[in-house]
Amino acid sequence: MEVAEVLPEFADAFAFEEFNRMQREALPGLLESDENVVASAPTASGKTALAELAICKALSDGGTALFIAPLRALTNEKEDDWERFENLDYSVYVVTGERDLNPRRARRADILVMTPEKLDSATRKHDSRRYDFVTDIDVCVIDEVHLLDADRRGSVLEVTISRLRRLCAPRVVALSATMPNVDDVAAWLDAPEETTFEFGDKYRPVDLHAGVKTYTHGENSFADKYRRLYRALDIAEPHLREDGQALVFVSSRQDTVRAAEKARDEIAKRDVPMTARHDFHDYDFHDEKEDLENETLSKSVTDGVAFHHAGLSKNDRDFVEKWFKKGAIELLFSTSTLAWGVNLPARCVVIRDTKHHDPLEGEVDMSPLDVLQMLGRAGRPGYDDVGYGWVVCDGADADKYRQLLRDGKEIESRLAETLETHLNAEIAMGTIADLEDVMDWLETTFYYVRGQSKPDAYDFPNLRQRVRDCLEGLVDRGFVETGPELSIEATPRGVLASKYYLRLETAATFAELCDRVEEGESLEPEDILEAVATAGEFDSVSARQSERDAINAVLVGQETGDLEAGQRKVLAILRGAASGSTPSELRSDAWVIRRNATRLISALGAFLDRLAGPHAANLARRVEARVENGVAEDAVGLTAIEGVGPGRASKLATEGISTPEAVMDAGLEGLVDAGLSEGVAQRVYEGAQSLPVLEIDWGSFPESIAMGENDVREVTVRNVGEPARAGIRVTVNGVEMSSTSTYLRDTETVPVGVFGADEDDLEFTISVAFPEEPLVPLEESRTVDVV
Known part of the structure; x- marks a missing residue:
């Protein structure tokens, strides 16, 4: 059946x-x-084609398609494909x-590509002009x-x-690898x-022989990696010798x-012949490899060995994929x-x-889904009759993986683990207004369907009581208020927790800090x-022994x-980031931690802006910009x-230009003298404008x-630049008046x-801060003698 025909x-x-x-x-x-x-x-x-068929039908009907990719690293690949x-x-x-979102482009798109997390965030804000495009999806x-x-x-995927x-x-249209309980997913989605x-294993283009190989676990985790590597090479070697x-x-x-x-060194020792070492027929592999950007990769591919991960440039990833498909690379190391x-x-x-280090979670087991997904890559359609897949693990884990390979993995709901958080989000959006609404919402989830299939495992008979306990917990912690006739409504704390995708314990900590500031505590x-470093989002971060000295120094x-120890590590990374000097020992985890911390x-x-005032919010904005x-x-x-x-900020500051006002005072000529090109200077100058x-006019102060006398005078705050939201504070001798x-x-x-x-x-001070901009507040003072 040809595509062009259909x-x-x-x-x-x-x-x-x-x-x-x-x-x-x-297809039908x-x-x-x-x-x-x-x-x-x-x-x-060939499941990807099923996605494309569904998209084609939507497009031919004049509709909009949304494709939910499992990983952020894959969204851009879909854009290329x-x-x-x-x-x-x-x-x-x-x-x-x-910050990168272009709502106009999103609104006009025929095909949208998102991760579950991004779609969750967008649907929570669906009634804003920025995210209204999510309510116009046809497939x-x-x-x-x-x-x-x-x-x-x-x-996240389930509730979204x-x-x-x-x-x-x-x-x-839901696609998946083989799973035993596909009927539960169908019941959830009303398919x-x-x-x-x-489609069972008979639809697999190449039979799969999968098994488990063990190694002896030692004292040293670094040495263990090499024990497992040599075990992996032992498994791969016979296939490499046969040009597999x-x-x-x-x-x-x-x-x-x-x-x-x-592996390159070991393969050379074992004298395993690799195709790429001689001319590759009419395919000019050796010339193309000069275009590689990664020097280590360039040396490696010559010996038929390569590596692939999301941190490589797209150019290098494309070459590795192309050469592996053509057989020029015979041994490839990759992440999941x-x-x-x-x-x-x-x-x-x-x-x-079978384990990996997560900067936010510490050492964790590879998920069973990842394991099955990776093994599923064994066998080349059109070239092999059978593929071989092996899990290398410690003897203590062998039975667990053998059972996984034998029985597969039933898909379970994980909603019970985070029910409180997701329930708060629904209440904050206004989709749940009372207990019956909660039950109606739950009935739309995979959790509810799976609970009917396995009532004991999901404690299904006690579901209503569990929901009551969950709601009471939200009320007790200040996220939800109850009203007349058992109605429920989100508090500002609950709305902010949902909007900013926070764990509830983190939102509670932020709200408590706001309360202290409101009560007069300095911020x-x-x-x-420290409030961010101790947030629940970082509760699994661990500090390795090799990192302790660097943390202490910062x-x-x-x-x-x-x-x-883990909280001190996060704090050290944030302090280092704010000063522009993260120690090399902390850099492997710094990017992930810093990205989560800025969020x-x-x-x-936002909490400070809503609950403690614009000046406190401005301080947070400046800290965010520094990190x-x-x-x-x-x-x-x-x-x-x-x-x-x-x-550019550092270059200008070094030349004594450290504020937007100083940029405008310097003018184009001053910016060029400070080391900017004329074109950049023009853009920076216009950006400052x-x-x-601000100007402050004290009038007849x-x-x-x-x-014993009293008087009221008027001070004028004038904005001669672009309009913005501002907080104006008046203090006398350091005590806030208004x-x-x-x-x-x-x-x-x-x-x-x-x-x-x-x-x-008496020293009267006017301070003006912008909660949404990292601008240092403008402060001016006047002293009045008491006679």
Whole structure:
């Protein structure tokens, strides 16, 4: 059955000309019906084409398609793959981070690509102009729906799909690797029997022989890696000698490089012949390798050995994939991302590492889903009759993996683990207003369906009581309020926790800090960094022995006695990031921790803005900008200028230009003298002009006042730049007299009470802060003598 025959207008959207047997059987259900579809099929059997068929039907009907990719690293790959749709005049848009989002492009896109987490965030804000595009989706394709059973991420996918179905009722097409309980997923998604497909192993293009190999665990984890590597090479060697290919999965990006380097030496010792060492027929592999950007990779591929991970440039990843497909690379080391994304089968697949280090979770087991996904890459259609997949593990874990390979993995719901958080989110959005609404919501979840299948395991008979306990917990912790007739409503704390995707214990900590500030406690940058470093989001971060000295050096002189080792590590990374000097010993985890921390600081800023005032929020915004850009405290305001990052901010600050006002005072000539090119200087100067610029006019403010007299004078705050939201605070001798929040377009008149107190003199200070900009507050003072 040819693609051009079935879908003539979309023939060029597919990477092949003919549908295979599995695709032919699913085709009528996808193209001739509007029912929801669930299809499970072995890895490498061609499931991606089912997604593309569903998308083609939606596009031909004039609709919008959403594709949910399991990993962020795969979203951009889909954008590249689907240039084929772009060539047919359909737009593909990947929805990434909050600040990168272009709502106009998202609104006009024909195909949207998102991760479950990004879709969760977007659907929570669906009633905003920025995210309203999520309510206009006609088909939602879930790639790898067995992600439902993943730690942390599974419940996100589950509640998000349930929410999306309530918002716009799209057709849902869920695809997955083989799973024993596909009927439960179909029941959850209301997919009828005729569009529920369970393609068994007979649809796998190459038979799979999978097993477990053990090694003897030693005292040293570093040495253990090499024990497992030699075990993996023992398994791969016979296949390499027969011109087969081997794919070895390891736990981290660094390990792919180290393992490839060690493997090259070992293969040379064992005198294993590798194809790439001689001319590769008419394929000019050796010339192409000069275009590689990674020097280590360039040396390695010459010997037929390579590595692949998401940190490589796209150029280098593309070359590795191309050469592996052509056979120029025979032994490839990769992280698990490759198993979920690129279709690179090998005759032999070895999982060297069944545990991996997560910067936020410490050492964790590879999920069963990842293990099965990786093993599924064994066997090259068209080249091999059988694929070989092996798990290398400690003897104590062998039975666990043998059972997984024998019985597969039933998909379970993980919602019970985070029920309180997701329930709070639904209440904050207003979709749940009382207990009955909670039950109605639960009935839309996979948790409810799975609970009916396994009532004892899910404690299903006590579900209603569990929900009551959950609601009472939310009320007790200040996230929810109860009203008349058992109604429930989110508090500001609950709304902010949902909006900023926080763990509830973190939101409670942030709210308590706001309360202390409201009660008059001073707020310092260190308070903000410590509140974030101790957040629940980082509770599994561990500090290795090799990192302890570096952590102590960064935190020297700071009182951190109450903090645990992992919290001290996070705090050290944040302090290092703020000063632009993260110690090399901490850099492997610093990127992930810093990225999560900036999100949390931004959330804390929103809490402070809502519950403690604009000045506190401005401090958080400045701390966030410093952690993000690594600039000095006095130069952080420069990062408010579009196009000024850490490098330019530091360069300008070194030349004495440390504020946007100083940029405008310097003018184009001064900026060029400070080392900027004329074009950059022009953009920076214009960027500074697009910020608020303040002047304070004290008017007829008195120089003295008699003891016991009172007077009220007016001070004018004038914004001669761009309008912005501002907080104006008046203090006398350091004690706050008044505080107002306003949208400062032009001028704001501030009444100031001048009184003859029992003091020799009074210092009145006007302070203006912008909660949404990292600008240092403008402060001016006048002293009044009491006579």
